[in-house]
Amino acid sequence: MASLSTSISKGLLHSPELREYMLETVVYPREPELLKEIRLITSNHPRCLMATAPEAGQLIALLLKLTNAKKTIEIGVFTGYSLVLTALTIPDDGKIIAIDIDRDAYEMGLPIIKKANIEHKINFIQSSALSALDELLNKNDNRGSFDFAFIDADKVSYQKYHERMLELVKVGGIIVYDNTLWFGTVAMPEECVKETMKPNRQHIIEFNKFLAADTRVQISQVPIGDGITICWRL
Numbered sequence: 001m002a003s004l005s006t007s008i009s010k011g012l013l014h015s016p017e018l019r020e021y022m023l024e025t026v027v028y029p030r031e032p033e034l035l036k037e038i039r040l041i042t043s044n045h046p047r048c049l050m051a052t053a054p055e056a057g058q059l060i061a062l063l064l065k066l067t068n069a070k071k072t073i074e075i076g077v078f079t080g081y082s083l084v085l086t087a088l089t090i091p092d093d094g095k096i097i098a099i100d101i102d103r104d105a106y107e108m109g110l111p112i113i114k115k116a117n118i119e120h121k122i123n124f125i126q127s128s129a130l131s132a133l134d135e136l137l138n139k140n141d142n143r144g145s146f147d148f149a150f151i152d153a154d155k156v157s158y159q160k161y162h163e164r165m166l167e168l169v170k171v172g173g174i175i176v177y178d179n180t181l182w183f184g185t186v187a188m189p190e191e192c193v194k195e196t197m198k199p200n201r202q203h204i205i206e207f208n209k210f211l212a213a214d215t216r217v218q219i220s221q222v223p224i225g226d227g228i229t230i231c232w233r234l
């Protein structure tokens with residue numbers, strides 16, 4: 001049997017063929033051309049694996065539509081797959097605050113944002129997420145004002161982001177966390193996990209336990225992409 005630690009790829013389904021089936025049958029036929037272009041541009045980035053999985057993106061778009069989300073926030077933009085997906089999905093007068101420390105990656109996707117005519121919806125903040133969130137919280141108008149949040153940055157800070165999101169997202173709003181199954185390693189014996197994966201595996205294990213006990217949100221963990229956890233703010 002191949003070592004568990006070497007079988008690292010996007011998608012947690014029990015075979016790559018099953019994921020391919022899902023992508024080819026349901027996801028890619030409905031994926032906007034501009035998102036395909038973002039994927040193409042991102043494939044030239046050495047860390048292209050970080051982009052949100054298209055099948056998780058499709059679920060996020062559905063949640064945005066179901067909740068009529070208008071004011072949204074994203075932590076972890078990279079080249080903009082989830083950002084463009086959100087901007088294409090919310091209404092023309094919707095807004096996204098998009099936070100990332102890395103402006104270069106954001107600028108790789110910027111031509112697509114301009115081409116899609118969605119730049120007016122986006123407020124990109126180049127900053128460490130915690131300080132940007134604390135600044136937002138200093139302004140009372142921001143509290144309880146967001147319909148939707150997507151968190152996809154440093155896994156070590158997820159609990160800190162969660163506390164701030166609970167202040168920023170309205171009751172009835174949605175917070176989605178990416179990578180909550182961390183390539184399936186959360187369920188592997190530690191000795192089978194590649195050393196480089198261990199720190200984030202540990203952060204995610206702790207975060208999952210914390211969320212499971214958090215009565216301020218109703219949750220569901222969905223084994224799509226790298227695992228996403230959907231929280232409904234109670």
Ligand SMILES: C[S@@+](CC[C@H](N)C(=O)[O-])C[C@H]1O[C@@H](n2cnc3c(N)ncnc32)[C@H](O)[C@@H]1O
Binds near residue numbers: 051075080099152
């Ligand atoms: C997994 S990628 C985001 C992928 C993106 N959602 C997409 O669809 O392509 C994580 C991003 O988080 C950013 N990041 C990591 N730590 C951060 C921090 N403390 N504050 C802000 N951004 C951070 C990285 O620069 C990186 O671009």
Ligand SMILES: O=c1cc(-c2ccc(O)cc2)oc2c(O)c(O)ccc12
Binds near residue numbers: 049051053152179
């Ligand atoms: O391989 C990764 C790494 C990250 C990551 C690591 C450290 C940070 O400070 C931020 C992000 O995130 C990933 C991710 O979100 C993903 O979907 C796949 C792979 C990775």
